[in-house]
Amino acid sequence: MTPQAVVFDIGNVLIEWQPERFYDSVIGSERRKAMFAAVDLHGMNDKVDTGHHFTETVYGTAEDYPEWRDEIRMWHDHWIEMASPVIDHSVRLMSALQTKGVPVFSLTNFGIQSYDFAATHYPFLRAFDRDYISGHMGVIKPDARIFEMLEQSCGIPPAYLLFTDDRPDNIAAAQARGWQVHLFEGPQGWAERLVSAGLLTQEEAA
Structure with a gap:
């Protein structure tokens, strides 16, 4: 029909939409793998996708993981570069x-x-x-x-x-x-x- x-x-x-590819290009694959193992970034993104505020969710997660703060904020600050x-x-x-x-x-x-x-x-x-x-x-x-x-x-x-x-x-x-x-x-x-x-x-x- x-x-x-x-x-x-x-x-x-x-x-x-390839966040891992973006991070590999910026911080290298080994550091990216370590970050994704330590932080549930896709889970964070799921919260945004269900209606949580984009900036508040990403920046809040960054504060929860100070050792990865700058890298996590890239999910927000360099978002268009990831979604391209x-x-x-x-x-x-x-x-x-x-x-x-x-x-x-x-x-x-x-x-x-x-x-x-x-x-x-x-x-x-x-x-x-x-x-x-x-x-x-x-x-x-x-x-x-x-x-x-x-x-x-x-x-x-x-x-x-x-x-x-x-x-x-x-x-x-x-x-x-x-x-x-x-x-x-x-x-x-x-x-x-x-x-x-x-x-x-x-x-x-x-």
Whole structure:
């Protein structure tokens, strides 16, 4: 069945999100590994993604680990450098879908303040037909509730939603609710899926 809307994850689908890569380039891999072993930075980020204040959460964590204070603050102060670069082909696919009249939604684990900041650098983040941002919703993927909230909000039956995400656990959660899904491993594969779904031509997906 032809999807009635396409749902994009953002991190590693539209924008590369590789904090470890950033830290490796700044403090070296050995020191980065030691810090990530000592501090649950991804857990810290999950708090931001569920609606905790970006600056307060990162800076508060930095104060809890004074030996890593400067490095932890980089998660905030150099955030755009971590959330980069843009995956240009994915952004083109988003635009091509909308040009064809296909609604495009976001469904992303993202903080309130960090999303607003990112949107000042990446204007396409304001171009979705509907935004589903975990920080505003108070729940993160892969919790089934975030998928249910999107369904209830948009009114489109699950079987008519096509969702892409780079994380298998998020894909499995959406699939369990009856969504059409695509595990994102690169924009070319996603382009091919959109063509096979009948949403874009080969030329439009290039």
